[in-house]
Amino acid sequence: xxxxxxxxxxxxxxxxxxxxxxxxxxxxxxxxxxxxxxxxxxxxxxxxxxxxxxxxxxxxxxxxxxxxxxxxxxxxxxxxxxxxxxxxxxxxxxxxxxxxxxxxxxxxxxxxxxxxxxxxxxxxxxxxxxxxxxxxxxxxxxxxxxxxxxxxxxxxxxxxxxxxxxxxxxxxxxxxxxx
Numbered sequence: 001x002x003x004x005x006x007x008x009x010x011x012x013x014x015x016x017x018x019x020x021x022x023x024x025x026x027x028x029x030x031x032x033x034x035x036x037x038x039x040x041x042x043x044x045x046x047x048x049x050x051x052x053x054x055x056x057x058x059x060x061x062x063x064x065x066x067x068x069x070x071x072x073x074x075x076x077x078x079x080x081x082x083x084x085x086x087x088x089x090x091x092x093x094x095x096x097x098x099x100x101x102x103x104x105x106x107x108x109x110x111x112x113x114x115x116x117x118x119x120x121x122x123x124x125x126x127x128x129x130x131x132x133x134x135x136x137x138x139x140x141x142x143x144x145x146x147x148x149x150x151x152x153x154x155x156x157x158x159x160x161x162x163x164x165x166x167x168x169x170x171x172x173x174x175x176x177x178x179x
Contacts, residue, residue, distance in 0.1 A: 001176055002059065003027055004035040004094030006109040008102035009042040009069070015132035016043060016101045021050045023098070023129065023165035028054025030169065030178075033075075035094045037086070038062035040071035043100070048074070061089045087112055096125045096172045099159075101134045117158055118151065125175040126159045127168045135161075 007020065020043050027034060028051040037044055038060025048058055048071055058074040063086045067079050080086035087109055091097070099110045116122045128135055139161055146155035162168035 001030075001095045001172065001178065002033045002035050002093060003172060004090050004097045005047060005100055006090075006097065006102060006106045006113075007036070007043050007047065007100035008106060009037065009039045009044045010103070011042045012101065016134070017046050019129065019131040019165050020046050020100055023047070023100070023168060024050025024056075025054045026165055026169045027051050028056030030173070031056065033057040033059055035059045035061070035090055037066075037090070038071060038074065038077055039066060039069045041069050043102075045071070047100075059093055061086050061093065083108075091116070091122070091124075094124065095176060097127070098168055098172070099126070099128045099135075101129075101131055114158055118153060125172055127171055128159050128161050129165065129168045130161055130163050 024047040034048060034051040034056055036047060039062065040048065052058055059076040060071055060074045061078045061080060062070040063080045063083055070077055078089055080089055091113060097113050099106065113126055117126060130136065130139065142155055145151050151158065160171045162171060
């Protein structure tokens with residue numbers, strides 16, 4: 001499976017790096033391919049290192065203005081013209097999406113895939129990995145949107161909330177019929 005991971009390129013503490021590395025190792029050991037923003041810094045580097053060390057493949061999609069931070073030695077690296085093209089390529093190259101901790105860029109990527117899914121333009125499984133409760137507030141907001149009729153499909157059909165990496169990958173593999 002080709003799993004797109006949206007996440008931060010910032011250097012973060014162990015509350016966030018530990019689950020990211022754990023997910024990366026599970027992904028690599030499962031023989032999956034990481035599709036990610038291509039950067040070799042911060043949490044993006046942690047995940048790419050973990051996947052590669054565990055035997056998985058790396059497919060990066062960087063962008064012109066960040067090309068200097070692109071990871072050398074990835075199995076595949078594409079440089080997009082702009083952020084819109086990058087998001088499009090990331091989603092085209094993936095079978096599933098995991099949203100890890102991140103800032104405004106990660107939130108932008110997350111809302112785009114959820115909007116596409118809401119309107120039936122993709123049926124890819126989407127997991128929000130809520131490491132250290134980082135997305136508790138967003139989870140509450142999504143529940144309110146669901147409860148108050150803002151979502152045309154049930155929240156459970158839109159996104160799966162996982163508290164631990166093993167649950168995130170198990171959900172994805174089950175959704176794709178992988179045992």
